[in-house]
Amino acid sequence: MNFDFSDDQKMLKDQAHKFLSERCTPKTVRGVYESGSTYDRALWKQIAELGWAGTAIPEQYGGLGLGYLELCVIAEELGRALAPVPFSSTVYQFAEALLVSGSEEQKQRLLPKVAACEIMGTLARAEGPGAILPKNIRTSFKNGKLNGKKTAVIDGMDADYAVVLTRGSDDAGERGLQLALVDLKQPGVKRRAQQSIDPSRAHAELTFENANAEALGKQGEAWSDLNRVLDRAAILMAFEQVGGADVCLQMAKGYAMERYAFGRPIASFQAIKHKLADMYVGNELARSNAYYGAWALSTGARELPLAAAAARISATQAFDFAAKENTQTHGGVGFTWEFDCHFYYKRSRELGLALGPQRVWKDKLVSQLELSNAA
């Protein structure tokens, strides 16, 4: 039994932790909140120098080719630091979409630039509120031209490229879907910044009017390709969520030990102790599920879709709970702009929605259970 990260991977995690705890404090997040910028440009530049974006990108495409376990430990630290950079969009979503669906030429052309952080990318799926259903996708991609509108696109103001879920034929169902790769710096693309619950994760509406685009992957496989990308991204994102949840527990503990009420630290009241114990339980379950996801991702195991759904649900639940109860433990000050609790409260919910809500992942999980039971 060897269900843990290796010493080398732990060392990488320590290095990432050390770098981010110096370079990305809550003040960094506050800086993005208050400056109105979409991300921390200097931090992104430093992350580029560290080569983190290329961690799991194979060497043949300009990456470090270390692997997904290494990317998972970095993700946990980015999550812990609430790093306000377009890492998850570019690395977990865009690069993975290229790896899953891209042609050899597309991978050769774009992945080295991703690995060097020379370009940013994102994934554009939603067209409105509610479920994202194949039959409702109206953005069209025909004869190399893209038309339509996508909303709530993460890092959409800054991304150089987007992978867009489109309808590529008249077939109204899943088989008519096509992923399109589009350069966002062209006149046919209009971007509008959207306000979101988490100002350190910038969202945008993208409007395409006869924008030039190219097919990514085969028509008819877009929906299953997209789900494969989301599974991979969910596992990596789960590590960010686990990192964030861990910080919430530490913050709540730190405050509860210092804050006195009724003549004693509030950490000595069972109402607080049991709340923190519940946070610990949720965080450990989420960590263990995320580890299993990491194993499935790094080995390309058959269990990957089930592992991804479990990691996603568990991590979303843990971060949601830890973030809201951290705020609660802080009492009134936890609700002030001045304290940092709200950064985590907002980030936890934003990450919980970013790759689709729990409802969708729970349905996926049970579908996987049905499949495995039938076998």
Add this chain to the structure above:
Amino acid sequence: MDFEDSPEEAKFRAEARAWLDANAKLKTARDNSDPLGEDDKTSLKAAKAWQAKKAEKGYARITWPKEVGGLGGTPMQSVIFGQEEAKYDVANTGAFAIGLGMCIPTLMAYGSKESIARYVKPALRGDEIWCQLFSEPAGGSDVAALRTRAEKDGDDWVINGSKVWTTGAQFSDYGLLLARTDPTVPKHKGLTMFYLSMKQPGVEVRPIKQASGASGFNEIFFTNVRIPDSQRLGEVGQGWQAALTTLMHERLAVGGGTGGALDVPQLVQLARELELEDGPAIKNAAVREKIADWYVRSAGLKYTTYRTMTALSRGQQPGPEASIAKIVVASKLQDLSAFAMELEGEVGALTGEDGVENGAFQMGWLGSPGLRIAGGTDEILRNIIAERVLGLPQDIRVDKDVPFNKAPTGK
């Protein structure tokens, strides 16, 4: 990261399997008539026979030194043997778990050479069964508040009082007893540890009928029970320290299970079979959400166990994450069973032959309140996580520095 055995582990697993093959038969497909294991019908005779067989080979207690009948093995080997043994149709040796897991290690830590030579091997072979006599009507979660008296009379001690929730006392030969020897000092300082024969005059064992109808626990009454001073373990007044040794061994036990035979797969199976107002239960969105919620808790525990086993496999002390298991398992069993009964509808009220699957979920639901209490209540376990894992302050204890006989008791 992988789930494979190291070469040494694989070798040990093969040895264990070869021995099990030679001495037992593999289980058949679905053989889980007793999901909670609380009403074990397996005869004690069969359990003793299997235990003796394991003891001959050192498998009865793998981590104990060879001198006392163990295998001198590692905790990981113990886990591996347990995993393999679980695949075979062998007698349930749970009756020996408390004796070997808690009582005998305490005896080995505090007992004389003579007592170790006398008691360890018969317990290991299952010839003699031990129970743990700690909890009392006035001392459950607060076990140090126990009132059973041990008073010195010449070279003997005279025991009077009662114990409760004692698992297996009805078939036990010996008991590990924590008693109060000095009520005039604060509660933790007036306790002393002993062992005694459960078959001697003045010891009365009465089974407790539980809410589920089963009787796994007992009350014990001591009336002027005399035991020699040689049956004292540790110094007079040092009983709490000895009890901590006992309880530490409880925490070291690494369980491979995650809640018995009643879990998500059984719920999925039920949901596949039942029809609800809007179609098959398994297609109902609310049902799917619940299944997913419990699945991630079960899976999270399973992989937490893997993390613990990884630490053992590397020869490290497991981290505190193992402490979450019972909190998660017990309330999940209660909630999942209640939900399964909801799906069954009015028929959900039926047990026995008329119940769905012979009332498996009903039995789970009936037994689950006990699981949330036994071995530390949900609340005590949360305190333990808060204090020992997270390092939060202990509760304010108004009786801590007060002589026991002056501490408030309610009545």
